[in-house]
Amino acid sequence: MARTVHVVLIYQSLLGIYGDRGNALVIERRLAWHGFEPRLTIVEPGDKVPDDADIYLLGGGEDSAQITAVRALIADGGLHRGVERGASVLAVCAGYQIAGTTFTVGDRDTVIDGLGLLDVTSTRGPTRAVGEILARWEGRTGDDAWISGFENHGGHTRLGPGAKPFARVEVGVGNCGDGTEGAVNGKVIGTYPHGPILARNPALADHLIELALDRKLKPLVRPEITELRRQRLRAARR
Structure with missing residues (x-):
């Protein structure tokens, strides 16, 4: 019987404005191709974040969405418990910023506490x-070492x-x-490119799976x- 691999896509209503939901679709498809049984859970604010997942995905969003998301995730605690249990995390753009220790928002550059999953700080x-x-x-x-995407x-x-x-x-930039x-810190990866990034860089998708399952x-x-x-690599080099 195929092993079930649990993937959690976090707060698409807040962190899903750049098509980063596609990262979940890529992970699902590649898990199936590798012989696993993917299980995708999409959580929104107010839902409990499962702490038993293998892979967590966060995407891009605006300033106000970042604040709402980070406060909800800190209060919930499920993501942190999942990381402590050995899950891998891909945090893209706004998700990357809130995964850090602090980030700033607005014209006054108000400093907001992040999730603390990465030792990074973000400012305007x-x-x-x-x-x-x-x-x-x-x-x-080799060729898999090149990461392409679109930053914004x-x-x-x-x-x-x-x-x-x-x-x-x-x-x-x-x-x-x-x-x-x-x-990168352990099994947590933060990055800026959209695309979605896992569609453009399938080796990274497999790497997240390998990190989560501790196997090649x-x-x-x-x-x-x-x-x-x-x-896409050719277009980026023009």
Whole structure:
């Protein structure tokens, strides 16, 4: 009997404005291709966040949505318990910012406490980062090491000593124009690119599964996905 892998998509009404729900669809499909039984739970504010999931996904949203989301998640506690139990997390854009220790919102740059899953702080940047982004995944080699996506964020993120860069920027802004993109702490990955990012970078989807299950997956050969990836990498390099 196939093992069930529980995936939780968090607060799509707040953190789902850039199509990041597609990351859940990619994880579901790749789990099935790898021989697992995917179970997707979509939670909204007011719902309990399951603390028994294997993978948690957070997406992009606006300032007010970030505040509502982070306060609800702190009060609920399910995400934190899931991480403590060994789940993997992908937090994209606004989700990345709220996963940090603090972030700022509004014209007065009000400082809001984050979830504390990543040692990063985010503040309003001097200019908005908009456009294709291409970065090289830290510690990876070969074609899978290239991470492509579309960034659209006004916040700049800086890493503390407890976080490592997820990737190094070749094209685009990334965290704050310092050459880094995203952050990693254990099984928690924060990153800015949309796309959705897992559709463009299937190796990252498999990596989240591997982190959650503490096992290596066999490579999947999907020519149509390889071609899509080739096209997006070429577009980013123009």
